[in-house]
Amino acid sequence: MKLDTKEFAEKMQKTVDGYRMELASIRAGRATPDVLRKVTIDYYGTPTAINAVANVAATDARTLTITPWDASQLKAIERAILASDVGITPANDGKVIRLCFPQLTEDRRKEMTRDIAKMGEAAKVAIRNIRREANDKTKAMKKNSEMTEDEVKASDKNVQDLTDKYIAEVDRITADKSKELMEL
Numbered sequence: 001m002k003l004d005t006k007e008f009a010e011k012m013q014k015t016v017d018g019y020r021m022e023l024a025s026i027r028a029g030r031a032t033p034d035v036l037r038k039v040t041i042d043y044y045g046t047p048t049a050i051n052a053v054a055n056v057a058a059t060d061a062r063t064l065t066i067t068p069w070d071a072s073q074l075k076a077i078e079r080a081i082l083a084s085d086v087g088i089t090p091a092n093d094g095k096v097i098r099l100c101f102p103q104l105t106e107d108r109r110k111e112m113t114r115d116i117a118k119m120g121e122a123a124k125v126a127i128r129n130i131r132r133e134a135n136d137k138t139k140a141m142k143k144n145s146e147m148t149e150d151e152v153k154a155s156d157k158n159v160q161d162l163t164d165k166y167i168a169e170v171d172r173i174t175a176d177k178s179k180e181l182m183e184l
């Protein structure tokens with residue numbers, strides 16, 4: 001009886017998906033509503049995402065506009081953006097908040113590329129931890145006489161192949177994002 005790797009494949013895929021979401025919030029000189037995904041406001045006592053209380057749209061490559069559905073929330077949204085790590089000062093005209101993204105400098109691009117590499121390495125470590133968990137499970141199954149030595153080797157090979165596949169995907173995503181940053 002070989003180890004069922006479906007559970008571990010799902011965990012590895014969730015790790016890769018989480019890494020993608022984390023990269024989406026990194027501003028690459030282009031205005032995307034994803035930059036505000038983690039920013040929340042206090043909406044009548046409840047922490048609420050900005051996109052749940054306002055229309056967030058990219059009007060051009062460097063400008064985001066935030067139009068609240070409830071005009072009384074304009075100041076709260078502005079404060080939340082200022083308090084966040086977005087790093088852009090909002091411009092409030094009384095009805096709409098505008099975020100103008102500056103052109104990234106070469107040094108900033110290189111710094112962001114290093115940050116992306118660190119995040120990619122963290123995702124790969126998480127994938128390797130899932131591999132270790134799977135290998136520990138096969139060892140436990142062998143100890144309990146649920147697996148033969150050959151089945152353990154085959155299971156370990158399957159888990160390693162799975163690990164290699166997901167680590168290669170993280171490397172590809174990291175390279176794509178780094179290339180995107182350096183081409184701007």
